[in-house]
Amino acid sequence: MGLVLTEAKEFSNTVPVLIVGAGACGTIAALAANERGAEVLILERDAKPTGSTSLSGGQIPAAGTKLQRAAGLLDDTPELLYQDILAKSHGECDHEIARLIAYEAGKTIEWLVDRYRLPVSCVLDFQYPGHSRPHMHASPSRHGAELLTVLLAAVEAEGIPIATSALVTDLYADASGRILGVRVKRPDGKVEEIGCDALILACNGFGGSKAMLAKHIPEAAELFYEGHTGNQGDAIAWGEALGASIKDLGSFQGHGAVCSPHGMHLGWAHVTEGGFHVNKEGRRFSNENAGYSEQALKVHRQPGNVAWAIWDERCEKIANQQHSHVQANESGAIRKFDSVEAMAKAIGCDAAVLKNTIETVARKEKDAFGRDFSTKPALKPPYLMSKIMGALTHTQGGLEINKETRVLRKDGTPFPNLFAGGGAARGLSGPADWGYLSGSGLLMATNTGRLAGEAAAKLVKAS
Numbered sequence: 001m002g003l004v005l006t007e008a009k010e011f012s013n014t015v016p017v018l019i020v021g022a023g024a025c026g027t028i029a030a031l032a033a034n035e036r037g038a039e040v041l042i043l044e045r046d047a048k049p050t051g052s053t054s055l056s057g058g059q060i061p062a063a064g065t066k067l068q069r070a071a072g073l074l075d076d077t078p079e080l081l082y083q084d085i086l087a088k089s090h091g092e093c094d095h096e097i098a099r100l101i102a103y104e105a106g107k108t109i110e111w112l113v114d115r116y117r118l119p120v121s122c123v124l125d126f127q128y129p130g131h132s133r134p135h136m137h138a139s140p141s142r143h144g145a146e147l148l149t150v151l152l153a154a155v156e157a158e159g160i161p162i163a164t165s166a167l168v169t170d171l172y173a174d175a176s177g178r179i180l181g182v183r184v185k186r187p188d189g190k191v192e193e194i195g196c197d198a199l200i201l202a203c204n205g206f207g208g209s210k211a212m213l214a215k216h217i218p219e220a221a222e223l224f225y226e227g228h229t230g231n232q233g234d235a236i237a238w239g240e241a242l243g244a245s246i247k248d249l250g251s252f253q254g255h256g257a258v259c260s261p262h263g264m265h266l267g268w269a270h271v272t273e274g275g276f277h278v279n280k281e282g283r284r285f286s287n288e289n290a291g292y293s294e295q296a297l298k299v300h301r302q303p304g305n306v307a308w309a310i311w312d313e314r315c316e317k318i319a320n321q322q323h324s325h326v327q328a329n330e331s332g333a334i335r336k337f338d339s340v341e342a343m344a345k346a347i348g349c350d351a352a353v354l355k356n357t358i359e360t361v362a363r364k365e366k367d368a369f370g371r372d373f374s375t376k377p378a379l380k381p382p383y384l385m386s387k388i389m390g391a392l393t394h395t396q397g398g399l400e401i402n403k404e405t406r407v408l409r410k411d412g413t414p415f416p417n418l419f420a421g422g423g424a425a426r427g428l429s430g431p432a433d434w435g436y437l438s439g440s441g442l443l444m445a446t447n448t449g450r451l452a453g454e455a456a457a458k459l460v461k462a463s
């Protein structure tokens with residue numbers, strides 16, 4: 001991935017708004033720019049767009065929406081969502097961007113539902129850690145593939161072209177940092193050059209690049225990666241070459257309950273509803289409910305880098321609404337046990353230790369790890385159990401953007417015509433793994449996608 005600096009360049013084909021990446025961010029940016037009358041082209045490296053958006057749980061936070069009001073939830077507000085983002089990131093994210101995104105989220109969801117029939121409804125039967133209200137809006141089977149399919153269909157229906165199998169390798173820019181165009185490599189080795197008036201980087205982070213992980217988040221490089229392998233950190237490489245401000249490269253979203261070795265994650269309701277994790281000695285080791293992101297390394301640091309999740313049928317009813325959990329069941333990763341002894345045998349631990357762990361949790365006393373078990377019923381046999389590992393879901397560091405999603409230089413001034421969103425931009429999580437508020441990934445991708453599309457269209461229409 002490179003940068004070609006040149007004062008002038010002739011392109012045989014120029015498109016006003018070029019977008020790199022056909023995930024949630026790229027497709028939504030395209031729809032927004034197209035609505036404002038800008039001609040758009042999306043460039044996607046894969047033959048069929050299947051970025052992290054399509055692998056995701058399809059759950060998007062938004063607050064104060066008409067969907068929530070129709071479902072009877074009347075007291076959620078953008079300010080509450082904003083405060084939740086700040087609290088989870090310990091105030092270490094960009095407050096201005098967090099506030100903007102929290103306040104724009106309702107508008108984005110309503111626009112996508114009303115205009116493009118995005119199939120989402122409110123998740124009211126459980127609440128993720130750090131959500132002061134049930135902010136989530138989710139696709140029917142809680143699977144991002146449903147959302148991306150609808151977004152891609154909308155792009156097609158609007159007549160917006162997507163060039164697939166089109167890996168963007170290089171940017172052409174002049175000395176002021178104005179992007180003149182891009183170089184694209186095709187699978188057969190052919191190279192194309194396309195000029196643009198504005199460029200939107202919607203090509204996510206660097207979760208798929210072991211080399212970048214080893215450099216920026218060495219511990220996460222050891223984790224199982226459950227995101228899209230095509231996310232190779234290209235936006236960050238171009239940003240570095242351009243002298244862009246890049247922040248929070250050590251930040252990532254993990255997942256602390258990915259079935260081992262199956263590779264799909266359990267619905268987090270298995271924890272929020274009262275389940276917990278034990279290591280191979282049958283002992284708990286963390287406050288599982290602090291968040292699924294930070295739980296990834298806590299699980300990874302256990303003997304053998306594994307743990308066991310234990311929950312019951314009441315938790316299972318809610319967890320099993322999520323596509324990945326259904327897949328875990330279908331793959332045999334979840335087993336049912338009538339007795340503690342049978343579970344202990346499966347783990348290979350002392351049954352008395354595991355029994356003591358389960359009884360201690362059931363007593364709902366002050367928890368050694370700071371978790372409050374008093375709000376949920378104690379688990380009842382039969383128990384459900386799965387061997388789990390910690391996973392890396394996606395990276396959270398990226399290009400610093402302003403409120404128009406324009407990429408900033410190190411001195412804080414914006415590049416003339418470069419925009420970024422979704423996982424290519426700095427996330428809302430602060431510097432580490434503990435700052436990820438559930439749903440921040442699609443929250444960023446959907447909202448920065450709309451804002452980038454609007455701003456890029458405004459720029460090219462004005463020029």
Ligand SMILES: Cc1cc2nc3c(=O)[nH]c(=O)nc-3n(C[C@H](O)[C@H](O)[C@H](O)COP(=O)(O)OP(=O)(O)OC[C@H]3O[C@@H](n4cnc5c(N)ncnc54)[C@H](O)[C@@H]3O)c2cc1C
Pocket residue numbers: 020021022023024025026043044045046049050051052053054055056057058059060061144166167168169202203204226227228230231232234393394421422423424438439440441442443445
């Ligand atoms: C298993 C899993 C579950 C998740 N669940 C949730 C959830 O429920 N809620 C939530 O908010 N977030 C969730 N996330 C995170 C969420 O999926 C991402 O934050 C979000 O999809 C990012 O969207 P994006 O458009 O930035 O990136 P993507 O959807 O990954 O799209 C980026 C696209 O860019 C393409 N690309 C990359 N480089 C190039 C290049 N050089 N040239 C051309 N194309 C390129 C890629 O092929 C890809 O199609 C989950 C993630 C995973 C992996």
